[in-house]
Amino acid sequence: MQFRNPTEETALPTYRIMDADGKIVDNTRDPQSASDEEIIGWYKNMLTVSVLDLIMFDAQRQGRTSFYMVSAGEEGVAVGSASALTPDDVCFLQYREQGVLIQRGFTLKEMMSQLFANKDDHGKGRNMPVHYGSGKLNVHTISSPLATQIPQASGAAYALKMQRLINPNTPERVVACYFGEGAASEGDFHAALNMAATKSCPIVFVCRNNGFAISTASIEQYKGDGIASRGLGYGIDTIRVDGNDIFAVREVMREARKLALSGECRPVLVEAMTYRVSHHSTSDDSFAYRAKREVEEWRRRDNPITRLRKWMENKGIWDEDKEKEARAAIRKQVLQEFSAAEKVKKSPLRAMFEDVYEEITPEARAQMKELKRLIETYPKEYDVSQFEGGSKTLE
Numbered sequence: 001m002q003f004r005n006p007t008e009e010t011a012l013p014t015y016r017i018m019d020a021d022g023k024i025v026d027n028t029r030d031p032q033s034a035s036d037e038e039i040i041g042w043y044k045n046m047l048t049v050s051v052l053d054l055i056m057f058d059a060q061r062q063g064r065t066s067f068y069m070v071s072a073g074e075e076g077v078a079v080g081s082a083s084a085l086t087p088d089d090v091c092f093l094q095y096r097e098q099g100v101l102i103q104r105g106f107t108l109k110e111m112m113s114q115l116f117a118n119k120d121d122h123g124k125g126r127n128m129p130v131h132y133g134s135g136k137l138n139v140h141t142i143s144s145p146l147a148t149q150i151p152q153a154s155g156a157a158y159a160l161k162m163q164r165l166i167n168p169n170t171p172e173r174v175v176a177c178y179f180g181e182g183a184a185s186e187g188d189f190h191a192a193l194n195m196a197a198t199k200s201c202p203i204v205f206v207c208r209n210n211g212f213a214i215s216t217a218s219i220e221q222y223k224g225d226g227i228a229s230r231g232l233g234y235g236i237d238t239i240r241v242d243g244n245d246i247f248a249v250r251e252v253m254r255e256a257r258k259l260a261l262s263g264e265c266r267p268v269l270v271e272a273m274t275y276r277v278s279h280h281s282t283s284d285d286s287f288a289y290r291a292k293r294e295v296e297e298w299r300r301r302d303n304p305i306t307r308l309r310k311w312m313e314n315k316g317i318w319d320e321d322k323e324k325e326a327r328a329a330i331r332k333q334v335l336q337e338f339s340a341a342e343k344v345k346k347s348p349l350r351a352m353f354e355d356v357y358e359e360i361t362p363e364a365r366a367q368m369k370e371l372k373r374l375i376e377t378y379p380k381e382y383d384v385s386q387f388e389g390g391s392k393t394l395e
């Protein structure tokens with residue numbers, strides 16, 4: 001009789017291609033599965049996320065937006081994994097994956113429209129900032145209750161599989177489902193993995209293990225070998241990858257996608273190890289629960305953007321001048337879209353009552369009428385001039 005003790009087992013290894021100095025450590029994998037132009041494109045997309053983050057964080061501090069979430073340190077996981085997907089693949093995001101959206105072609109205008117909840121926002125301004133979504137890009141709208149997207153993603157992957165069984169001419173597609181290691185403590189995570197495994201769904205689960213669930217450090221979140229060990233428990237092909245190494249993330253995602261579509265289809269779990277450099281959100285001050293020095297250390301020692309930059313410089317395709325030029329161009333573009341989106345009117349107030357049922361129900365109609373009465377009775381308290389059509393649309 002032998003009880004297996006997890007502390008006596010060896011931890012799952014972490015796959016990497018490039019070290020923190022941008023040097024290739026695994027020559028069996030050619031980082032050049034893409035052209036120089038494409039790699040520079042990923043780099044610029046990571047820079048875009050990082051520039052956008054700085055500007056939007058400050059905008060919240062100035063009171064120009066209500067909320068924002070920064071993804072500093074995790075740009076490599078998002079951009080690298082998305083670079084391995086096809087436009088037909090379906091994505092479910094948590095909220096710290098702006099890089100996935102940018103890599104898939106979500107424009108800065110779309111981003112700003114959502115952040116300012118103006119009338120160009122796909123969600124008609126009904127959501128908090130950062131809850132992006134795009135039907136065109138096959139990205140389901142982000143929702144705040146943690147982990148709800150994971151079983152939805154398994155279900156969507158099952159639907160994709162059924163679709164191809166019914167009509168084999170439909171393109172091969174996978175679902176890419178992103179979440180944090182904290183969300184993996186929710187029951188939904190377990191139900192989703194088990195469902196995907198037992199139904200052999202074509203899905204790649206991408207867990208961003210960034211060391212924190214708001215103020216709870218990962219060491220207090222679980223006792224086992226990270227999130228990867230759970231995949232094995234559910235009978236799922238699993239790999240742990242260095243999330244700050246964009247080449248490794250991309251290669252892992254390419255293989256995972258292939259695996260997910262092989263044979264009868266199957267799920268794959270990728271645990272990407274990284275570090276949340278930023279505060280959790282604009283509502284958080286992380287120095288209340290972690291040392292500033294720790295963050296500075298990470299920022300200095302390892303970062304997905306500087307790693308790729310070093311690699312590109314070693315290869316002679318990037319230099320200080322190109323860096324300055326790219327940063328200035330991105331900053332200009334972000335600021336342009338920022339000021340344009342800030343001036344656009346909000347969706348008509350009526351949009352609050354629409355799109356739930358085909359027709360507005362009598363109850364909702366009564367509420368709409370009451371809202372109009374309140375707004376018109378207290379015009380000083382309710383300035384609705386920034387909403388297209390003012391209170392007139394509530395009729």
Ligand SMILES: Cc1ncc(C[n+]2csc(CCOP(=O)(O)OP(=O)(O)O)c2C)c(N)n1
Binds near residue numbers: 183
């Ligand atoms: C069901 C639910 N519980 C709690 C929260 C509050 N909450 C928002 S984000 C978060 C931490 C999530 O951590 P993780 O999944 O690791 O993602 P990260 O923020 O590190 O990217 C918590 C507890 C929530 N949004 N939903």
Ligand SMILES: [Mg+2]
Binds near residue numbers: 180182
């Ligand atoms: Mg986390």
